[in-house]
Amino acid sequence: MTSQPALSTEPAVAYEAATPSELRSLREKKERVNWSGTVILILCTVTVLLPLYVTISMSLKTTEQAVDGNAFSLPAPFSFDGFVEAWNLTKFPVGAGISLLVTAGTVAATIILAAFASYAVVRNWDHRLFRYSFYYLLAAMFIPFPVVALPQIQLTGRVGLDNPFGVILLATMFQLSFSVLLFTAFLRSIPIELEESARIDGANTWQTFWRLIFPLLAPMSATVGIFAFLYAWNDFMMPSLIISDPDLQTLPVRQNLFQNQFSNNYNVAFASYLMAMAPAIIAYLFTQRWVMEGVTQGAVKG
Amino acid sequence: MSTETVVTSGGSKARGTSRRVEPIYYLFLLPSLVLFTLAITVPGIIGIFFSFTDSIGIGEWSFNGLTNYIALFSDPAILQSYLFTIGFSIATVIVVNIAAFLLAVGLTSRIRFKTGLRTIFVIPMVISGIIIAYVFNFLFSNSVPAIASSLGISGLETSILANPDLAWIAIVIVTAWQAIPGTLLIYIAGLLAIPGEVYEAASIDGAGKRQQLWRITVPLVAGYVVINVILGFKNFLNAYDIIVGLTNGGPGTATRSVAITIIQGFNGGDYAYQMANATIFFVVAVLISLLQLSLTRGRNAF
Numbered sequence: 210m211t212s213q214p215a216l217s218t219e220p221a222v223a224y225e226a227a228t229p230s231e232l233r234s235l236r237e238k239k240e241r242v243n244w245s246g247t248v249i250l251i252l253c254t255v256t257v258l259l260p261l262y263v264t265i266s267m268s269l270k271t272t273e274q275a276v277d278g279n280a281f282s283l284p285a286p287f288s289f290d291g292f293v294e295a296w297n298l299t300k301f302p303v304g305a306g307i308s309l310l311v312t313a314g315t316v317a318a319t320i321i322l323a324a325f326a327s328y329a330v331v332r333n334w335d336h337r338l339f340r341y342s343f344y345y346l347l348a349a350m351f352i353p354f355p356v357v358a359l360p361q362i363q364l365t366g367r368v369g370l371d372n373p374f375g376v377i378l379l380a381t382m383f384q385l386s387f388s389v390l391l392f393t394a395f396l397r398s399i400p401i402e403l404e405e406s407a408r409i410d411g412a413n414t415w416q417t418f419w420r421l422i423f424p425l426l427a428p429m430s431a432t433v434g435i436f437a438f439l440y441a442w443n444d445f446m447m448p449s450l451i452i453s454d455p456d457l458q459t460l461p462v463r464q465n466l467f468q469n470q471f472s473n474n475y476n477v478a479f480a481s482y483l484m485a486m487a488p489a490i491i492a493y494l495f496t497q498r499w500v501m502e503g504v505t506q507g508a509v510k511g
Numbered sequence: 512m513s514t515e516t517v518v519t520s521g522g523s524k525a526r527g528t529s530r531r532v533e534p535i536y537y538l539f540l541l542p543s544l545v546l547f548t549l550a551i552t553v554p555g556i557i558g559i560f561f562s563f564t565d566s567i568g569i570g571e572w573s574f575n576g577l578t579n580y581i582a583l584f585s586d587p588a589i590l591q592s593y594l595f596t597i598g599f600s601i602a603t604v605i606v607v608n609i610a611a612f613l614l615a616v617g618l619t620s621r622i623r624f625k626t627g628l629r630t631i632f633v634i635p636m637v638i639s640g641i642i643i644a645y646v647f648n649f650l651f652s653n654s655v656p657a658i659a660s661s662l663g664i665s666g667l668e669t670s671i672l673a674n675p676d677l678a679w680i681a682i683v684i685v686t687a688w689q690a691i692p693g694t695l696l697i698y699i700a701g702l703l704a705i706p707g708e709v710y711e712a713a714s715i716d717g718a719g720k721r722q723q724l725w726r727i728t729v730p731l732v733a734g735y736v737v738i739n740v741i742l743g744f745k746n747f748l749n750a751y752d753i754i755v756g757l758t759n760g761g762p763g764t765a766t767r768s769v770a771i772t773i774i775q776g777f778n779g780g781d782y783a784y785q786m787a788n789a790t791i792f793f794v795v796a797v798l799i800s801l802l803q804l805s806l807t808r809g810r811n812a813f
Contacts, residue, residue: 247622253614254631256688260646261634263654278653322543329539333532342540349551351800353749355770356793359777359786360554360561363568382550385543414535443639445752450774461639468645475649482642493637497630504636504693505700508742509735 264486267479268292275476291480299463299481300456305488307373308442308460314377315441316434319384323433324426326385327392328418343393349386354379354447362450371453379451380441388433391507395429396422432503442489460485555793558786568782579787588764589788592772599679599686599768600747604740606687607694611739614691615698616728629699636692640685644756647685648672651757675765678758682766685753690746694739701735702728734807741803748796 267275268291269284275291295301326346333339365375399422407421423430448459464485467478493500562579566572583589618629635643652670659667671677705728713723751770754760760767760775767775769792776785 241621242623243621244623246617246620247624247628250614250617250622250628251624253617254628257631257634260643260650260688263650264646267649278657280650280654322546325539326543329536333536336532339532339536339540342544346543346547349547351797352551352555352793353745353770353796355749355751355773356789356796357551357554357558358774359568359782359789360558361550362777364554364557378546379550382547385547389543414533418539439637443637445639445641445755446770461641464642464645478645479649482646485642486638489637489639490634493634494630497633500637501629501633501696505696508693508697509700509738 264479264483267475268483269480270476272474272476275479276473278475288476291474291476292484294474294477295481295484298477299460299466301460301481301484303456304458304460304463304485307457311373311376311380311448311459312438312441314374315380315384316437318377318381319388319437320430320433322381323385323388323392324423324430325418327389327396328422330389331393331396343389346389347386349383350390354383358446358450365451366453371451372457373448373452373459375451376448376459377441379447380437380444384433384437384440387436387507391429391433392426395426399425431499432507435500435503436507438492439489559790561783562787562790564783566783567780568777572783575783579784580791582784583787583791588767589772591764592767592769595679595766596748596750596768596770599682599750599766600744602679603683603686603690603747604743606683607690607743608736608739610687611691611694612698612732612736614695615702616724618695619699619702632695633692635689638689640689640752641756643689644685644753647681647688648757651681672758673762675762678762678766681757682750682754685757686747686750689753690743694743697735697739698732701732705731737806741799741806745796745799745803748799 263280266282266284267280269287269289271284271286271288271290274282274284326342330339330343361379362371365371365379370378403425404417404421407417412420443461444459445461449462449465452458452462464478464481467474467481561572563574563576564572565575565578614632618625618632622628651672656668656670671681709727709731710723713727718726749770750768751774754766754768754771758766760771769788773785773789773792776788
């Protein structure tokens with residue numbers, strides 16, 4: 210320990226001895242920007258941006274120009290006909306509304322149900338029923354959707370849930386395991402004293418949950434919500450199998466309209482793709498810090 | 512995920528004694544348990560039940576014992592779908608992890624435009640798999656052949672999606688394109704968790720950049736590699752959306768994943784047979800999850 214002060218003065222001595230130019234180079238070395246790395250990474254962004262550029266430029270072309278199949282040319286002239294036609298053809302407002310309903314429903318149901326269940330489980334861990342329920346709910350992480358898809362298609366059809374509400378129910382249940390896992394881990398880190406003081410002030414369990422616990426869970430709810438959002442908004446497999454009426458399909462499923470080999474209206478197809486992609490991308494750009502943190506937290510913990 | 516921590520940190524107080532549970536906690540837990548049972552457990556049991564019958568999904572049926580399972584094991588189409596799915600998953604896991612790790616190293620080094628670059632690289636995560644598959648479908652069938660023939664590259668002048676031997680490459684590319692961001696974020700978290708002093712100490716000891724990468728960075732993120740490989744593998748085994756958007760299982764049956772085989776078989780009237788397939792797929796999923804648990808146990812300190 211005695212040698213430490215001596216050690217720490219050494220750099221200071223070195224600085225004093227250094228000429229100003231040496232000092233500057235020292236500092237630059239410390240904060241030197243990795244320009245070659247920057248350039249390489251910027252070049253790599255082409256792999257991400259190129260498909261997006263193609264989507265945008267194709268969507269702004271006229272049908273005559275789009276048909277030549279040159280994906281990388283700029284639109285000349287600019288035309289919004291593709292958007293108009295796509296809007297009408299896919300009944301965009303209806304599709305967007307249903308996608309929004311499915312997504313909002315799944316996000317809300319997942320957060321509420323998982324928070325409820327997690328709170329009950331963590332506060333009654335000493336009871337076998339709650340402990341086993343926890344493992345039971347967690348077991349769904351072992352079950353991919355394709356495994357139970359066929360009976361679910363039949364059952365939802367039989368009970369009149371072959372519509373967006375059936376998708377909300379199933380999507381929520383597939384999100385539940387993971388969300389309960391995140392919530393219970395977080396709830397265990399909340400000191401019980403906090404809750405006891407609320408109870409001394411006369412709050413019952415219901416009030417404690419809504420006034421104290423649920424607000425405390427907010428950061429985890431954001432994570433759970435982001436995962437549910439990305440899943441529900443973008444999924445194709447579940448809605449395409451569960452929703453039987455094509456008029457009630459979500460946006461991603463509606464895009465199969467353009468998969469007819471003989472249709473050459475590429476500008477319409479790409480305009481439609483763009484309209485379906487854009488809401489999630491825009492939402493992401495505004496909330497990117499939360500999304501990145503949430504995904505990291507969720508994935509590392511889960 | 513480890514059960515040890517769950518038990519030790521979970522109990523509120525008086526573990527073992529049967530404290531009376533406040534009834535409202537049952538109310539918190541009940542909705543999840545009931546809906547989960549109806550939406551996942553019941554369909555699962557129904558599915559396994561019918562895998563021992565000759566049901567076509569509707570109408571009369573009778574038990575036929577293990578006939579479906581015996582037929583499955585001698586069905587070349589089923590074998591091919593498993594081989595394709597596992598091979599595709601392994602290839603994609605390797606591509607995704609190498610690319611994401613290198614990007615993470617780049618994005619955590621001293622580069623400029625760090626936030627902007629990170630934002631761009633995460634965009635694919637928020638885009639619907641089926642829609643981006645349609646976009647790439649256009650690129651692979653029109654743009655790539657056009658470029659190849661103008662540059663005189665033989666072999667790529669026709670769409671690789673129409674080539675039974677090459678179509679899987681397109682699926683790997685698009686799946687990786689979409690899966691890299693999630694993996695990347697986990698690696699970034701892992702790299703940021705390494706204290707800077709470790710690198711300082713190494714460079715004082717004369718370790719070069721490459722040595723630091725192999726001797727410090729790689730070993731210290733090994734745990735994250737395990738997580739990423741298993742999470743990725745589990746996801747890719749369920750591949751459906753992107754394959755539907757690119758090849759729909761074709762040409763012929765060259766790119767049929769297990770999920771696609773189950774769904775297309777069902778649409779062709781093979782209910783009981785595909786339920787047996789799904790049951791086996793479930794066993795595979797459980798085995799992989801158990802492997803995950805045994806590999807990540809005790810590592811939840813991340």
